[in-house]
Amino acid sequence: MTDGELVERARRGDRAAFDAIVERYQHVVFRTALAVTSNREEAEDAAQETFLRAFGHIGTFRGDSSLKTWLLAIAWREGISKRRSLVNRLRRMVSTPEDEAFDPPAAGRTEEARVVDAEHALTVRRLVARLPQSYREALMLAAAGDYTFDEMSAALGVPVGTLKWRVSEARRQLREKLRALGYQG
Amino acid sequence: MMDDTRLDDAALDVLVSETVRVDAPEGFAIRVGAALDSRESLARPRAWLRPAFAVAALLLAALWWWRQPVPVKPEGLRETRAVAPVAPRAPYAPRAPYAPRAPYAPRAPYAPRAPYAPPAPYAPVYVRIDHERALDALDDLPAVQQAGIDPAAIGTRTIDVQPADAITPLTIDTDRPDPGGEGDH
Numbered sequence: 001m002t003d004g005e006l007v008e009r010a011r012r013g014d015r016a017a018f019d020a021i022v023e024r025y026q027h028v029v030f031r032t033a034l035a036v037t038s039n040r041e042e043a044e045d046a047a048q049e050t051f052l053r054a055f056g057h058i059g060t061f062r063g064d065s066s067l068k069t070w071l072l073a074i075a076w077r078e079g080i081s082k083r084r085s086l087v088n089r090l091r092r093m094v095s096t097p098e099d100e101a102f103d104p105p106a107a108g109r110t111e112e113a114r115v116v117d118a119e120h121a122l123t124v125r126r127l128v129a130r131l132p133q134s135y136r137e138a139l140m141l142a143a144a145g146d147y148t149f150d151e152m153s154a155a156l157g158v159p160v161g162t163l164k165w166r167v168s169e170a171r172r173q174l175r176e177k178l179r180a181l182g183y184q185g
Numbered sequence: 186m187m188d189d190t191r192l193d194d195a196a197l198d199v200l201v202s203e204t205v206r207v208d209a210p211e212g213f214a215i216r217v218g219a220a221l222d223s224r225e226s227l228a229r230p231r232a233w234l235r236p237a238f239a240v241a242a243l244l245l246a247a248l249w250w251w252r253q254p255v256p257v258k259p260e261g262l263r264e265t266r267a268v269a270p271v272a273p274r275a276p277y278a279p280r281a282p283y284a285p286r287a288p289y290a291p292r293a294p295y296a297p298r299a300p301y302a303p304p305a306p307y308a309p310v311y312v313r314i315d316h317e318r319a320l321d322a323l324d325d326l327p328a329v330q331q332a333g334i335d336p337a338a339i340g341t342r343t344i345d346v347q348p349a350d351a352i353t354p355l356t357i358d359t360d361r362p363d364p365g366g367e368g369d370h
Binding site: 015018019022023026027029030031034035040044047048051052055120121124125128139140142143144145171174175178 | 194197198200201202203204205206207208209210213214216217218220221224
């Protein structure tokens, strides 16, 4: 069933259709929220709020953009809202971003490779967390591979050129830091 | 040191992607569905709350407005204080003790009301007017004689009128000196 059909049925109050939308886009929305918050718990809360808000406003979705782009815009706003909330700010003061485990995919890897992967992932995650916020968000969205630059531009209201420049700058800074650490890949 | 070719954009993207490409936690869709169910069940009984709050707010506003004292101009107050200082109030006279109220006399029982008599049927009164009847003869009308008027009876007197002088024609003396415009008056 296409997104359009699911939206049409969800508009008429079909919960099963909306559950299918949640099932289809849960990972995308979660990764978007994670790109903004850099915190797994906050990302989960923001992703859930995204779907609740989408369900409440599904009648206002006009179909000018794709459903995925619409959800990206909502998830982005919810993520920013979570990031700015006082409780989460206080929580970040007592914990570092490196404490958050992102659990990289480990399918088909040996135990030794998984340990190395985990070590590399931790290093990269620490470096990514220290990037300036706008660079970090753009890099994480682009690296997740869920959206094209056009979709990101439409949802976030940022020109494509600006987004590409931010990603490029984030890569450059990350590369320099990895080199400084003697990273061999 | 490390090889530059091993940290090109593609390699870096793979590295970052492996770090940030995280899926939503297990059972996330179910959690969202439960949150939706909970919100729907809460929203239904609360549907009447919004108009109730609006009505309550209106009532409170009306009550507050009604209890407001009549505004007095501060200038008027100042003048009043300056002209007539407030005299000390005489002490209140002690109130006379309340006299015990006389017990209520029992009320006379109601006399039974006479049964309702229906009014007499309405009898119409007809007055016949003969518009074709003959008029009275003129000779039959009463004649009124005019009384003679006596001048002595109303106090008249005679007045002697002197005969008027003969009118002499107007002559203009042109030999008189010109008074210089004053003669025009």
